[in-house]
Amino acid sequence: RRAAALAMAGEEGRTSDGTRIEVFANLGKLGDAAPAVANGAEGCGLLRTEFLFLDRQSAPDEDEQAAQYGAIADALEGRPLIIRLLDIGGDKPAPYLPIAPEENPAMGLRGLRVGLARPDVLSTQLRAILRASVGRKVKIMAPMVARVEELRALQAVAQAEAEALGVALPDLGVMVETPAAAVMADALAAECAFLSIGTNDLTQYTLAMDRGNPAVAAGLDGLDPAVLRLIAQTCRGGAAQGKWVGVCGGLASDPLAVPILIGLGVRELSAAPAMVAEIKALVRSLNLADCEALGAQVLQAASAGDVRRLAAAFIGGQA
Numbered sequence: 001r002r003a004a005a006l007a008m009a010g011e012e013g014r015t016s017d018g019t020r021i022e023v024f025a026n027l028g029k030l031g032d033a034a035p036a037v038a039n040g041a042e043g044c045g046l047l048r049t050e051f052l053f054l055d056r057q058s059a060p061d062e063d064e065q066a067a068q069y070g071a072i073a074d075a076l077e078g079r080p081l082i083i084r085l086l087d088i089g090g091d092k093p094a095p096y097l098p099i100a101p102e103e104n105p106a107m108g109l110r111g112l113r114v115g116l117a118r119p120d121v122l123s124t125q126l127r128a129i130l131r132a133s134v135g136r137k138v139k140i141m142a143p144m145v146a147r148v149e150e151l152r153a154l155q156a157v158a159q160a161e162a163e164a165l166g167v168a169l170p171d172l173g174v175m176v177e178t179p180a181a182a183v184m185a186d187a188l189a190a191e192c193a194f195l196s197i198g199t200n201d202l203t204q205y206t207l208a209m210d211r212g213n214p215a216v217a218a219g220l221d222g223l224d225p226a227v228l229r230l231i232a233q234t235c236r237g238g239a240a241q242g243k244w245v246g247v248c249g250g251l252a253s254d255p256l257a258v259p260i261l262i263g264l265g266v267r268e269l270s271a272a273p274a275m276v277a278e279i280k281a282l283v284r285s286l287n288l289a290d291c292e293a294l295g296a297q298v299l300q301a302a303s304a305g306d307v308r309r310l311a312a313a314f315i316g317g318q319a
């Protein structure tokens, strides 16, 4: 099956009835890009830029960041690269970015909140991305957004840096990984270029179960109907504003989730590089109307177990 999937790696992500579904890869460093492309990635839907910042004594400067982002875009050979702004915080500490100990790091200074609290770090990264974006297909994505004000604050900084450099501001999107962002997706989508759902964090915040706490993490399932209803709401919010919605969390790599996500309106899936070929082959076997019927059905399910049984029966029935 894997050989058959790899044989199709060069094809476009598209359902059997022709709906375009971009199949991208999540990358964590330069070396991930070439294998992802070999697996059929049509771009990168999430570059976790933390890789440049962690395990070192000082922050990477603007030149180092610009060179890395440019090299990764070049390794994608013209395919789009979505660069996520630094997603660091109490749970992923860096020695040169001191954050006071927090009782609740998941609800503390994290993601975009760190950037807004440390404008020097945010501006340096934005300038590096803007420089790397010239002549390349680069987009910017903000992690851990909960409120429209945070998006506006980011846009003001990004706009100012772009003007100062004399370069066009690339598309700027928002990660939907808090319940607030999902509920307010229409308002966020009205003011940004795209939404990308981070199902790992969205699941932990929706279920109030810490993804890093071994006592509860094993019980986390992104196919919980509570999460799926928020994903559906996010897709409606994006569609109402004519903006595309993707998924870059773990659900995009889960074959049982793929028909559901497509049925709910997701049009870009950014998966783990090793899963890209299989996910694309699966997408190409699916029919949009059938996925939409499944999507409507799982929104009425009572538990993640019920959702998984419905999805397994759907995929089994297709084979």
Ligand code: PEP
Binding pocket: 046, 048, 087, 177, 197, 198, 199, 200, 201, 202, 248, 249, 250
């Ligand atoms: C997510 O939360 O789903 C996500 C993609 O971000 P990370 O896993 O890096 O927190």
Ligand code: MG
Binding pocket: 143, 177, 198, 200, 201
């Ligand atoms: Mg996240």
